[in-house]
Amino acid sequence: MAPIQNARVLFGSIPKTFPIPGETTLYDTTQTIDLETEPLNGGFLVKTLVLSLDPFLRMRMRDPSVKSYLNPFQIGAPLDGWGIGVVLRSETTGVEAGKYVYGVTISHQEYTVYPELGYLQILETHPGLSLAAYVTATGMPGQTAYAGWKEYSDAKPGEVAFVTSGAGAVGTLVIQLAKQAGMKVIASAGSEEKVKFMQSIGADVAFNYKTTDTGAVLEKEGPIDVFWDNVGGDIADVAIEFSAHKARYLACGSISGLNTGHQGVKNFHQIIRKALHVHGVLVLDLLPKYQEEFYATIPPKLASGELKYSEDVSRGLNTVGDVFVGVLKGTAKPVVIVADGW
Amino acid sequence: MAPIQNARVLFGSIPKTFPIPGETTLYDTTQTIDLETEPLNGGFLVKTLVLSLDPFLRMRMRDPSVKSYLNPFQIGAPLDGWGIGVVLRSETTGVEAGKYVYGVTISHQEYTVYPELGYLQILETHPGLSLAAYVTATGMPGQTAYAGWKEYSDAKPGEVAFVTSGAGAVGTLVIQLAKQAGMKVIASAGSEEKVKFMQSIGADVAFNYKTTDTGAVLEKEGPIDVFWDNVGGDIADVAIEFSAHKARYLACGSISGLNTGHQGVKNFHQIIRKALHVHGVLVLDLLPKYQEEFYATIPPKLASGELKYSEDVSRGLNTVGDVFVGVLKGTAKPVVIVADGW
Numbered sequence: 001m002a003p004i005q006n007a008r009v010l011f012g013s014i015p016k017t018f019p020i021p022g023e024t025t026l027y028d029t030t031q032t033i034d035l036e037t038e039p040l041n042g043g044f045l046v047k048t049l050v051l052s053l054d055p056f057l058r059m060r061m062r063d064p065s066v067k068s069y070l071n072p073f074q075i076g077a078p079l080d081g082w083g084i085g086v087v088l089r090s091e092t093t094g095v096e097a098g099k100y101v102y103g104v105t106i107s108h109q110e111y112t113v114y115p116e117l118g119y120l121q122i123l124e125t126h127p128g129l130s131l132a133a134y135v136t137a138t139g140m141p142g143q144t145a146y147a148g149w150k151e152y153s154d155a156k157p158g159e160v161a162f163v164t165s166g167a168g169a170v171g172t173l174v175i176q177l178a179k180q181a182g183m184k185v186i187a188s189a190g191s192e193e194k195v196k197f198m199q200s201i202g203a204d205v206a207f208n209y210k211t212t213d214t215g216a217v218l219e220k221e222g223p224i225d226v227f228w229d230n231v232g233g234d235i236a237d238v239a240i241e242f243s244a245h246k247a248r249y250l251a252c253g254s255i256s257g258l259n260t261g262h263q264g265v266k267n268f269h270q271i272i273r274k275a276l277h278v279h280g281v282l283v284l285d286l287l288p289k290y291q292e293e294f295y296a297t298i299p300p301k302l303a304s305g306e307l308k309y310s311e312d313v314s315r316g317l318n319t320v321g322d323v324f325v326g327v328l329k330g331t332a333k334p335v336v337i338v339a340d341g342w
Numbered sequence: 343m344a345p346i347q348n349a350r351v352l353f354g355s356i357p358k359t360f361p362i363p364g365e366t367t368l369y370d371t372t373q374t375i376d377l378e379t380e381p382l383n384g385g386f387l388v389k390t391l392v393l394s395l396d397p398f399l400r401m402r403m404r405d406p407s408v409k410s411y412l413n414p415f416q417i418g419a420p421l422d423g424w425g426i427g428v429v430l431r432s433e434t435t436g437v438e439a440g441k442y443v444y445g446v447t448i449s450h451q452e453y454t455v456y457p458e459l460g461y462l463q464i465l466e467t468h469p470g471l472s473l474a475a476y477v478t479a480t481g482m483p484g485q486t487a488y489a490g491w492k493e494y495s496d497a498k499p500g501e502v503a504f505v506t507s508g509a510g511a512v513g514t515l516v517i518q519l520a521k522q523a524g525m526k527v528i529a530s531a532g533s534e535e536k537v538k539f540m541q542s543i544g545a546d547v548a549f550n551y552k553t554t555d556t557g558a559v560l561e562k563e564g565p566i567d568v569f570w571d572n573v574g575g576d577i578a579d580v581a582i583e584f585s586a587h588k589a590r591y592l593a594c595g596s597i598s599g600l601n602t603g604h605q606g607v608k609n610f611h612q613i614i615r616k617a618l619h620v621h622g623v624l625v626l627d628l629l630p631k632y633q634e635e636f637y638a639t640i641p642p643k644l645a646s647g648e649l650k651y652s653e654d655v656s657r658g659l660n661t662v663g664d665v666f667v668g669v670l671k672g673t674a675k676p677v678v679i680v681a682d683g684w
Contacts, residue, residue, distance in 0.1 A: 069615055232611060246627065251614045266606035269574055271622040272593045273411055278620035280613040285588065 021321025157182030190330030363663025499524030532672030
């Protein structure tokens with residue numbers, strides 16, 4: 001079999017604010033691969049099927065001298081992140097051809113030889129779930145929502161929850177968990193389409209924060225007892241302003257500061273006078289406690305339709321650059337289908 | 343008996359930054375009172391013994407149109423706050439002459455007729471404790487330290503605690519509770535004298551934040567597992583920077599922002615990546631759970647000397663204006679002995 005194209009998305013340069021496709025990220029088609037003869041050296045060859053362009057990737061697009069808990073991307077090398085692939089050939093025990101692998105180190109290229117599983121795991125599939133579900137509702141975002149909610153929300157029927165980025169993979173499950181807990185749910189997102197989606201999954205009050213004043217909504221519909229924040233920045237200040245006494249603030253994301261710098265929380269002093277509880281949600285800390293429960297309850301409910309998830313995806317590795325900017329600006333969903341090898 | 347002077351401290355005007363004695367607070371000696379004939383109208387006459395000039399009083403020195411959980415002071419009327427007095431005459435059942443009353447509504451004047459107990463309570467005294475102890479170590483500050491620490495610190499032996507305003511009434515008990523829990527204790531305050539005091543009550547690392555770089559201390563002695571913050575502002579950002587994974591941040595005061603405006607917390611996004619827990623400590627929420635335990639354990643230990651407290655006080659109602667500025671600037675202790683009527 002002749003070599004075929006192995007397209008890649010390379011890290012071109014460090015973005016100053018938002019990434020620029022064609023400059024900070026480069027879609028490259030110069031490389032080829034012979035799928036039958038490419039040496040494996042004990043590893044396995046994977047065809048990339050799905051990538052998730054999560055906001056945290058922006059934190060890896062930085063100067064390597066800046067310390068972080070996340071590795072920086074290397075200029076000229078492909079990006080990598082959450083994704084799914086199917087094994088084409090393997091010299092690794094337990095990673096047979098035909099199996100699916102899932103994890104945070106899936107390379108942004110069509111075909112990749114991995115020397116070992118490392119942080120990847122074999123993906124167990126559930127009948128009735130689409131490809132997108134495995135990097136959203138049953139993947140890290142869904143697990144984050146589930147474990148964080150169970151650990152910190154202390155949700156009580158009749159209380160009010162406010163969820164930012166409510167149409168994202170995390171927010172989607174949080175909205176539904178809050179409704180199941182008997183709460184009134186307020187949810188925000190950045191487009192009318194997302195507002196409709198949030199309403200469709202049960203949000204009592206859904207609004208577009210770009211066209212509606214968040215403070216006015218919260219003043220009317222709040223105060224908030226549980227604040228699930230995927231955004232940070234201004235909206236966190238407003239949410240604290242309209243928080244109830246003893247409210248729980250689950251800080252899960254600060255996407256607003258990734259491109260333009262973190263501005264901090266001005267209303268921090270209100271945490272004292274309202275006796276608020278703020279919890280940084282890191283799923284890896286919570287997973288040991290909740291993983292079994294999660295897999296036992298969530299995938300079956302997603303498959304049966306009792307819980308909903310977004311199937312909004314983009315197609316093609318060449319869309320990665322644009323889609324990622326859209327994710328950071330709140331106008332695109334992070335899931336890219338690279339190939340339908342299912 | 344002829345009328346005698348009844349000196350008062352009046353609220354003169356709203357301070358722009360720090361209060362100005364003689365302008366925003368006025369020591370007034372124009373009023374007199376006849377202790378034998380002053381009508382009680384069912385209430386009781388109290389001689390003021392002790393006042394505590396706590397930083398929160400600054401929040402009451404504001405424009406009444408600004409909403410707060412604390413009542414604003416009235417221009418031309420005496421200040422009031424935590425204090426102790428002795429009952430001279432009474433027409434109120436259960437508030438007999440000779441009893442001591444304690445609470446947050448003690449007027450800043452030598453003699454006051456209170457129409458009813460209201461938020462005041464009869465003070466039960468403990469042998470071996472000085473007047474100062476009742477508004478510090480066994481009063482609201484001590485109760486705040488005890489209840490907040492028990493509820494939120496999750497202290498474990500060998501962990502590291504950092505306490506700001508460690509020589510204050512709250513910090514003094516927090517340092518000792520942390521040591522009792524087997525922690526290494528770092529403590530900061532604003533003078534060499536306070537540093538010595540913090541060392542004397544057991545702080546392993548005590549430093550003057552005005553002459554020593556907090557970040558350098560925490561980088562060397564941290565990371566911090568428990569951060570008890572009485573200050574807020576810059577130092578909170580530094581503490582978050584040097585916090586350990588899953589650290590607990592007990593936010594008890596934001597004195598730094600009372601006079602010059604709250605600047606917020608710039609490192610808020612680190613709360614997520616370090617999975618921090620931030621708790622606003624409001625003693626009134628926690629008191630029902632811990633009050634009995636507190637009174638059973640803390641006053642006897644203070645009386646026996648097993649726990650220490652500061653006996654640093656000022657004397658005379660005429661010192662209130664200056665002392666309060668000193669409290670806000672970190673150069674004075676809040677306790678003013680108005681009279682030794684013990």
